[in-house]
Structures are given as structure tokens and as C-alpha cells.
Amino acid sequence: MKLVKYISLIVLCVFAMNANAQNYVMDAFTHYQAQEYDNARVQIDSALTTDAALQSQTWQLRGLIYKASDEKNPEYLNISLESLIKAKELAPEEEAKVNGYINSTLNAYFNISVHYMDSLMLEKSEAAYVIYKEKYTEHLDPTRDFAGNDVEFYLALGDAYMRKVKSYSGDKKIELSKQAAEAYYTVLDLDQSNYDANIGAGIAYYNLGADIVSNMSLTETPLEEIQAGIELSIEYFNLALPHLKKAHEQNPDDKQIIEGLAGTYLGLQDDENFNIFNNKLKDMEGGNE
């Protein structure tokens, strides 16, 4: 219904323009309705060379056309956003309505981030999320608190890195594990006791320590590098420990955490604690009866 009302507004405004301007805007609008976005873009951009460029509705239509053209194309979204901002400048009295369109375009930036994450293009996903937040605060609501969104996003990002890790080995695997840990740390900076982030960070660091040891055993590693590698793996095991312990306090029955703790203590050569958690695992698996 809102769209129908909007169409009438555009038509009314078009009558206030000269013939050339009218033709361009009306053609753009017709193509837009028919979802012929390539033609719609050509017409609306041509309209900007006429006095239609002085009308907020022209810019609003341009914003809608560019967004609809390809919601996964940041270039088009940028043009959409710029157009809608211009539309707001030309008609401050229509701010509420135009803000609705701006919100829609901003949501498309957010959806690009989701799309990249689903495709495990994770650096691009994070970059798109950051752009979404920047543009949201710049153009819509400078006071919005993104803490809750950040927790959700960076948890999902950490988990996505952990999924991606499974497809790699060697140095790339280590790099991805580090990126997972960084994502979980971003969550822990916002919420220290976040259960999922503690598990994630603990397991990411545990895997890092264990992967360093595994990688050394797969190549001809000089003795001095073995010893340096051992020291580095110990650093990672020590980083894993507090997170796994924290998560274990919160959920003592999570097998994944117990496995992580047993492995971490084994890596730290702590037999006493290794045995405690290894026995818990055996109990869980019915092996200690």
C-alpha cells in the first residue's frame, strides 16, 4: 500500500517538471515497475541532467532503482544510499519516509555480510558488517548501540572460521584458527562470561597449540625450530586453559570442553589434571565402569 501511495506522489511531482524531465522520470518509473532495472537506471540517470534533479522524488526513485538492481552489489548500494541522502536534503519534511528507504538499503549491506559469511568469505563478511554499522550510524542513527549485534556477529564469524579451518592444513589452518580466536575475543571484550565465546576461544587456542605440534611432525623441522614450536604451543595451550575452565564451570557436562581440557593439560604435561579430565571422558563413554 505504501508503494502505491508513493507511486501517486511521483506521478504528481512529474507534472511539475518540464517535458523532457517528465519523460525520463516516467520511463524510469515504468521500467522500475516492470523490474527492468538496466533501463530504469539509464532513464533515471538521464533525468538527473534535467530540472528533475531538483526534485526529492527523483532521487528517491533513483535510490530504489539502484537498490533493486542488485542488492548484492555494494557499488549500486552506495549509489542508492547517496541518492536517498540527497532526497532527504531536498525534502526535509519527508525525512521519516526516506529514512525507511535508507534503512532498507542499509539492510542490504547487512545481507551482503550474511551472504559472504554463508560462502565462508569471512574477511569480506566482516568488512561488509563494519560498513553496515558505519553507514547506519552516519546516515540513520548515530546513537545506536551495536553491542548486541556485535556479539551475535563475531560469535557467528568465529564459528565460521572454525568451520573453514576443517578444509585446510599447515600454516593456513593456523592462520584461520587465529582469526577464529580473534573473533571470539571480540565477543569476550563485550561479554567476558559469554559461554559460546569461551568455548570457541578455548578450542581455537587448543587447536592452535596442537596444530603447531602436528605441523612440525609433517615436515623436516630443524631441532631448534622444534623447541621454539614447543614453546609456542605451550603459549597457546595456556591461552586456551582459562576459557575452557570458565566454560566447564558453566556447563560441566559438555564433552567437547572436557576433551579440550584433557588435550590442553596433556599438551602442558600436567598429568594430574589430564588424568582427571581423561577419566571424565572415559566415564562419559562408559569406559570406566
Place this chain on the structure above:
Amino acid sequence: MVFVLGAWTSGVNAPTQVRDTRSTLKALYVYTFATLIDWPDDYKKGNFVIGVYGSNDGVLNELKGKYNGKAIGSQEIEVVKYSSKTEMKKPNILYISEDKNSQLTSLTDSFKSKSTLMVTEKDGSLQKGADINFVLDGSKQTYEVNVKNTKKHKLVVASKLTSLAYKVIE
């Protein structure tokens, strides 16, 4: 106008498992020792035998899985599990796990005229005739070397191996 927001796929952590990094490191060290020690000529024929005596299946499996068939010089590594002393002929390396350490004195006696590198994993083993013994430096897995014993076994140890050892008995 309806705006559809995507949603994150969350809550999926990579499944972990208890990875035996301790055995991985010991096996790696054993292989590296083999590359840094020179054996007499009569031990450079046939396969390069690494024998494991005792219940440390973690080390045995790591050695078998990662190093069996690799080369030391012109020799191919052959990893063997020994169940008794009678099975041991003249391995290049004999890894004696902790549960068999009580037999160390008799083993070193049996091997005193041979050029077998005796590797152990229990404190005090160097004094009982082992050449290299695994020890801990805090949480760090390292090793100590008894150069006197290696000389008795006619093994030439690279200076790097002794210089990076936790302790060296001359």
C-alpha cells in the same frame, strides 16, 4: 515495503578430540635424533630400524604413521614393536617406554657392545646407561644426553643435538 534481514549461522564449534601431542613430539624428536647422529658403517646397511619396547603405543603409532619408510641417509626407516628382549637384534634406535624402565640396566648390558641409541623417558635413566632421556623443563618436552654413553656405543652426535639439550653428561 518489507525488508528481509539475513541471519547468522551460529553456535557451531569445531568438534575437537584429545590429540596426543606428547607422543607426536617424542616421535618427532626420535626422528630428528636419527638425522643428527652418525652410526658406524655396519649399522648403515639394510633398513634403519627404530624399535619400541613397552606400552607407549602413542609413540609407536606416531613413528609408524609418520616416519616408517622415510629415509635416513640411504636407509629406509623400519619401525618395529618389540614384545620381548629376544626379538631385538641390532636396531639403530631402541625406544624404551617408562613401563619397561626397570629392565634398563639389563638392556644396556645386552647392548653395551652394540651401536644402538638407547632412548628412555624416565628420570635417572642416563645414569643407568641410556644415551638420551626425555625430560620436562616445566611444561616443555625436552631431552638430556649422556655423551659418555654415546661414545661407548660408537655413535657420533652432532654438536647441535648436545647444545640444545636440557642437560649433557660428558
